[in-house]
Amino acid sequence: MTHFDQTPQLSPLHQAARGTAIVTGVFGVFIAVLLAIHLYHYVVTDPAQRLELEQLKERYTLEPTNSQLAERINKLDIQTRRDQFARLYFLQRGTLLLVIDLAVFTAAILVCTRHWRAAALPQSPADLKSEQIRHALYLRTAVSLTAIALAAAGLYLAQRPFGKPLPAANPDEPASLPAEPMFATFEQTLSQWPSFRGPQGLGVTDLPDVPDDWDGPSGRHILWKSPVPLEGNNSPVIWDNRVFLSGATDRQQQIFCYDLATGQLLWTGDVAVTDCPEREMMYIMEDTGYAAPTVVTDGYRVAAIFAGGDAGCFTVEGDPLWHRHLGVPESAYGYAASLAAYEHTLIVQYDVTYETDKSRLIALDWQTGQTAWQTPRPVPNSWTSPTVVQVGDSPQILTSGSPWVIAYDPSDGRELYRATCLGGDVAPTQIFADGKILAIEPYNSIVAIRTDQADGDITNTHLAWRSSGDMPDICSPVSNGSLVWTLSTSGSLTAFNVTDGSEVYVHYLDLEFHASPSIVKDRLYLMALSGTMILAETGREYREIKRLELGEKCCASPAFAPGRMVIRGMENLYCIGTTP
Structure with missing residues (x-):
């Protein structure tokens, strides 16, 4: 059966x-x-x-x-x-x-x-x-x-940062140059503090009567102290009698203009927040914030860019000119590249994804915000800023991003030369000294690249030297032409010879640093996160001159003007000077 x-x-x-x-x-x-x-x-x-x-x-x-x-x-x-x-x-x-x-x-x-x-x-x-x-x-x-x-x-x-893919940018109508260009000349910028770390992004000034004595808690030589309405980790910039900076939260973005003489807030410019699904997925580290990039001014206009890819521009009197959304950056810590300027254009380094085919260098017309040119960059996320420097007789845009240091022609965005020499999450911005580009690989080394007769891939021909040490992951280097100093977050101050990269000295400072060092004539100005400013000699031995207190935490680099220094604290803006 x-x-x-x-x-x-x-x-x-x-x-x-x-x-x-x-x-x-x-x-x-x-x-x-x-x-x-x-x-x-x-x-x-x-x-x-x-x-x-x-x-x-x-x-x-x-x-x-x-x-x-x-x-x-x-x-x-x-x-x-x-x-x-x-x-x-x-x-x-x-x-x-x-x-x-x-x-x-x-x-x-x-x-x-x-x-x-x-x-x-x-x-x-x-x-x-x-x-x-x-x-x-x-x-x-x-x-x-x-x-x-x-x-x-x-x-x-x-292999990807947290967030959605960067949307493809809509093609922009090429920008037409005004019949009578209105912009600052290179010579004019040298006497101002128009961008991150001043002229050419060097952090160096020989302006007269820069203050070297103050005390924030007692008010000694504090000419004024004004609250900043919105938080931001960017640094102030100065042009003539105006001070500019920006601030932002997840729902508000603003540019501020203060009177250098009185500290009065002259105007506030709102930059609209672009609502899109990609913005909701953004990850922003607290140490970065929504307004990490420093603004730039040419004396006629001031522009800012924020963590979500919104850029805005105003006249120095506060009249709105334009707003552009460049797409939400994919960034592991939050977008932080400061703006630069060259003649009629605003320079944006948009290294915004781990996919190296999406980063780009963009030039926007100062007056209209239209794209003057843009050049693809073969790099992933970086947190460095572009600098426009004079190399011999020609201006060049210098950039850093793993693994390349690349120079561009600022007139049309054409790549001039490149060298592969960096790795990791690159945040310190390169500087130019003694005919060399000095760039930082975080935690590991500083590298010097010669620029004489540089063309194409110069990796095997123009690397002058590389020196290892406790390299910074935030602070940019500074040089007086003969020595270059690096300052790590944990307080290791190292001096190298610019000529051959040999180590001159290492000195450990008992403070934490987020602000980049500056040089005022023959003195180093080192601003600690605690608000303590260390003044030291720029000699071949570490010699501390004094320590001065702001009385408020600070992670922004100072801005300088004749007889003045402007410092942004976590909540307030300070103007320091010995004479009213």
């Missing part, structure tokens, strides 16, 4: 969904465990390391000659910052991957519950065996495809 199996049979779709649910369930538990471990380290271990670092710094103030302690502080500071960024990176991408996994798992469970069914007819043993083989094939296929999809998603997320 033949017996037929009466066991209910599962549909092929149910079998595939069950396999998918198993794989995604196991994978989700695995990712959740890893996220919990990283979250524990981020919440518990990292603060403990930072506390240990602060304790070591306090101990160093009592043992300033303890070189082993200084080395331990440097290593711990670098390791702590790297660990924090690595954990933050995993938490962002792991969370997104877990959400995707949970969505697939939920869909698979729903399919399982809805497509279970019993066999319509009893099956013979032969039919049952054939059915089981077919179902086993479905199950293996579903498990394999799910595993491949999850692995592909993990690899994709691991």
Whole structure:
């Protein structure tokens, strides 16, 4: 007598969904465990390391000659910052991957519950065996495809910053030059402080009567102190009797103009926030903020750019000129490149994605905001700023971004030469001194590139020297032409010979630094995060002159004018001078 199996049979779709649910369930538990471990380290271990670092710094103030302690502080500071960024990176991408996994798992469970069914007819043993083989094939296929999809998603997320892809820019109508160009000449900019770190982005000035004595808490030589309406980690710029800076939150973006003589807020310019899905996905580090890029002015106009890719321009009297949305940047820490200017154009370094084919250098017409030219850049995210410098008889735009230092013709955006010499998350901005470009690879080295007869790829012909040391990950270098100084976040001040890169001295300062160093004639001005300004000689030995207190935390570089220095604190803008 033949017996037929009466066991209910599962549909092929149910079998595939069950396999998918198993794989995604196991994978989700695995990712959740890893996220919990990283979250524990981020919440518990990292603060403990930072506390240990602060304790070591306090101990160093009592043992300033303890070189082993200084080395331990440097290593711990670098390791702590790297660990924090690595954990933050995993938490962002792991969370997104877990959400995707949970969505697939939920869909698979729903399919399982809805497509279970019993066999319509009893099956013979032969039919049952054939059915089981077919179902086993479905199950293996579903498990394999799910595993491949999850692995592909993990690899994709691991190689990209947190956020949606940068949308393709709409083609812009080429900008037409005005019949009578109205812009500042190169010579005019040399007597002003028009952009990040002043003329040519060097952080150097020989303006007369720059103050070298003040005390914020008591008000000594503080000519005025004015509140800044919105937060921002950008630095002030100065043109004649006006001071410009910007501030922003996630919903508001503004440019501010102050009177240099009185500190009065003359006008506020609103730059509209462009609402789009990509902006909602932006990740902005607190240390970066929504207004990290420093504004630029040419004495006729002032322009700013913000974390979401919104750029705006006003006349120096506060009349609005234009607004452009360049697309939401993909940035691991938040967009931070300051603006530069050349004649009738505004220079934007838009290194905004891990996909190296989407970064670009853009020139916008000062008056209209239309694109004058744009050039693709073969680099991923960077946080450096473009600088317009005079190299011999010709102006050049200098840029840095892993792995390239690239120079461009500012008149048309044509690439002049490039050298591969950098790596990592490049944030310190390059400078130009003694005919060489000096660029920083964070944590590792400083490199010098000769510019004489430079053309094309000069990697094998024009690298003058490279020196290793405790290199900064935020602060840009500064040079007086014979020496170049680097200042790390943890306070390592290192001097090198510009000629050959040989180390002159290393001195550890017991403070944290986010502002780039400046040179005023023969003195280094070093502004610590705490608001302490250290004045030191620019000689071949470290000789500290004095320490001066602002009375407020500061991460912005100072701006200079004859007889004046303007400093942006976390909440207030200060003007320092010895005479009213």
